[in-house]
Amino acid sequence: MSERATAIAVRVEAFVRDVVIPYEKDPRIETHGHGPGEDLVLEMREKARAAGVLTPHILPDGGHLSQRETALVLRKSGLSPLGPVALNTMAPDEGNMYLLGKVATAEQKERYLRPIIAGEARSAFFMTEPAADGGAGSDPSMMQTTCRQHGNHWIIDGRKTFITGAQGARVGIVMAKAPEGASMFLVDLPDPAIRIERVLDTIDSSMPGGHSAIAIENLRVPADQMLGQPGEGFRLAQVRLSPARLSHCMRWLGACTRAQEIATAYACTRHAFGKPLVDHEGVGFMLAENLIDLKQAELMIDWCADVLDTGSLGTAESSMAKVAVSEALMRVADKCVQVMGGTGVSGDTIVERVFREIRAFRIYDGPTEVHKWSLAKKIKRDTLGKARHD
Template sequence: MAVDLAPDPVVADLTKRTAAFVRDVVVPVEERHGGVVPNDDVRVELQRAAKQAGVFAPHVSRELGGHGLDMCGRAAVFEEAGYSLLGPLALNIAAPDEGNAHLLEAIATPEQRRGYLAPLASGEIRSCFAMTEPAPGAGSDPSALSTRATRVQGGWRIDGRKWFITGAEGAAFAICMARTSGEPGSPGGATMFLIDADNPGMKIVRHIDTLDESLYGGHVELLFEECVVPDEAVLGSVDEGFRYAQVRLGPARMTHCMRWLGIARRAAGIAVDRAVTRQAFGSRLAELGMIQQMIADNEIDIAASRALILRACWELDQGNSANQSTAIAKTFCAEAIWRVVDRSLQICGSLGISGDILLSRYLREVRPFRIYDGPSETHRWAIARRTVRHHEQPRSGDGLRSAAH
């Protein structure tokens, strides 16, 4: 069977236009502000420019004003957007809004689509996804969920504490995961709720000081205390929240990989520029064997990451769970992208750790990705469990095990 790696012409054109937009419009803004968006006016202006360039919202349906790309189509476009830390925000494909839009398109009611999805897709509002909790609550193990939703007249009362809720400052609403049955440790019993930011029962406790700073709206600790919502606030069905989370998490892990791969390419390009111009020990850095090895290893990590992303995206587009392929891709990419940025900084020497270029900012931004969306260790544990389970399956009549993990 032939394997066709040529991109769809429509996707190829959008990818090319996205690359030009990011380099010409977004990168100067990024460099001016050190990779961090200082206020919402900058976000709004970048998104207005993306709309004018025809590259805004590649992930949402055409009905909602987007380009309706599937996962494989998103891979190249998101990578080009990620060439700048501010590119995803400009295209409205930054976390957590991009993942929330994907989830809402999949399971929201018509009323919820009008009230939450449509303004989110247009960039009119932002959102957050409130699942992670301080220990011993939900983190790498979602079943530890302890935030509780209790039935009250006409709706639900939510009580609990969340933290590392990305983008919560200034978000118009939160998708909150709360336990509606069972106890912490139970495999089911979670429900998703749409909670408006002006609900008096949802309060910002603090902004968490973190290594990274580019994700807009920060990482926030939230308190839900007698937070009452109507029945219409339930997203999907009661007690099905963990199942719906899988709708969001697999694709969101891949789009994270796509965006950070763009930064890896940016870092590698900065390093090569330095290597071909910097003279040391009687030659250019690019002519020294150790530097050549680092440049080559960067190219290998970038190419391997892109291939793993595409494989996982193809499985997702086929309607498969892709649990194994997304875990493999996420683990490899998170570590490979770190290696690329780290090597690039090393090649640039003292310039790399200075504030004169953005490599030190990139290093701080990509390091947490080995923890966000599941630490590498958790993914390796899950990969190994699936592999062992697959190995132990009975052999089929032709002596071969099923290829499905």
Template sequence: MIDFEIPAETAELAAKIRQFVTDEVVPYEKDPRLTQHGPTEDLRRELVAKARAAGLLTFQAPKEFGGIAPSHLEQAVLFEAAGWSTLGPVALNCAAPDEGNMFLLSKIANPAQVAEFLKPVIDGHQRSVFAMTEPGGAGSDPGQLTTKAVRDASTGDYVINGRKWLITGANGARTWIIMADLEGAGATLFLCHGDAPGIVIERTMDTMDRNYVEGHGVVLFDDLRLPPSALLGEEGEAFRYAQLRLAPARLTHCMRWLGAASRAHDIALDYARTRTAFGKPIGQHQGVGFMLADNEIALQQCRLMIWWACWKLDQGERGRHESSMVKSTVSEQLFQVADRCVQVLGGMGISDETPVAMIFRDIRAFRLYDGPTEVHKYAIARQVLGR
């Protein structure tokens, strides 16, 4: 049986999240602390305090950490509500990269690592990073990893050297997950604090998106020395762990951006009802009306694809193929939705009079992170050709 009915409890919580974002978060979209490099840490803390007071902070966490542990399908509904503002996931502590890092750490961290590195992120007291992408190519193709780790035979410590870039939230993050090529073992994950000697934040990159806290950093690991306890999981298993994280994380990106694109569409609809040209509201002109119709169709197509992939994960499937299909399609379609919203708004659409221009810029980047569309299509083609 196929049932598209949202359970009453989930619908009620989604409505509560949406109302919280509308009332408490949207007013911060004009805050000067939302900078070219994203929200500042100070703004994040202020927003997190509001979500904590509303009882909505990190609602997606496992129950042992105070969350409701929603299914992937329930997350789809709740994260879409959170994404109504690009600051919504920041406030609710379900934004990237923290959300994906929390998921990964809850699966593979040992009890001591959970207490030291995971619990403070779940509680909203500190942020996390996943340091994988490199200037030389490691990112979509992590096999090009050049950051090296060696074992100091005399102490058992790991010593890491290399450079990373596009490391989201690096500036000020406390919990660091680092991927490095461990001599004799291969790609391995390490866990440490952001103020460890040997981690050098060289700069924050100027990028078109500004929805991630403290933007994207360039990081140098200069003889970063970590104790044996810094090993996350097992040596040589980083690629497997990354895949564990990536399939759900691709989908949560889609969920959040569906909320933002729906917001842009809602603004465009209101404008099309009230703005007049040539004797009638512009929405009654076929050119504009068709764009709005295309948006309505695309948003529902994206929603149903997300739900389908989430259902697959909830059945215990890996969802790698399905999440690639959804990520590639949803990122492209939502970008087109945002583009049409800019077009409907005309001159307003390229200004900051509404959040549509900001959503458009941010959603363009969505076509790249967690795998560009072309990489996902390459993986999809390999899968179908090998059947």
């Protein structure tokens, strides 16, 4: 690991433990999946800015840490569910920053990327669509949102759902189907043509703005706000989604590392039947299994990060990492709750909240089953291709 990443990670961890974790009991943290309030977000980010740890994965010259370096820094930011919010390493902003840094024009970067990196604006990624409409979920080829060119503008119509952070966002990236194929557009928010129908009540509650159902009606977007060219939407989506899946793994590994710390401390100090809980084989073995899962998750993340750092899109590798890490961390979170018994399902510690967040993580950015299906298709394709070559 590079010295610069190690130094950043040390500062990030200290900030999360000393400054962010005390906010976990702040009454301004909203419930029912709607995320922390804007005043709390701004307050924590001002402290992060003053401490020199805001958006720590983006370098002062605008460059990006390598994926391996980012893995260490984002893991430390995730030691609290509020850490990525405070440090500006959260989804969807982190993934949107990565995409815009790779494909946006200089003018687009100045107008849309700069405020996100500065922590002054939140963003949203409008891709998923309602199942009831037959729209795109895990299968983006089913996209129903359309765009058509009218002079030097594009007009977009459709519906989106589970759009993280749309409420309160100032920058949007909208995917829509043009005659040439799926395309991406940058939009200023709020816009009266993009209407939030409702903010969904979800099991997780760490994302500012929650997850919204959206109606897009006669949205007019100047042609120079298209990302790339018409029909390049799916290609650009892969530029974003492979690293973004891995970033989820990084952040939630940090959260489960913290849950393990809390459960271990509980098991070492709580006594039952004449000895500490940790000395009971059933409890001690659960903590040992967690240690194994955490280390395997870390190694899987680092391996996938190395692949992405070679310049490959790493689609298959990021799918493998998403499956392996999300399932491993679910086991860790579940065992932490079990070790702590009644305390584990209460709000007395952050463990219960981590459990809820990790359960959602198994679905967001592609459910486990979709990634397995994608990998199975690759296995078949590679095998048949090899057979034809032989």
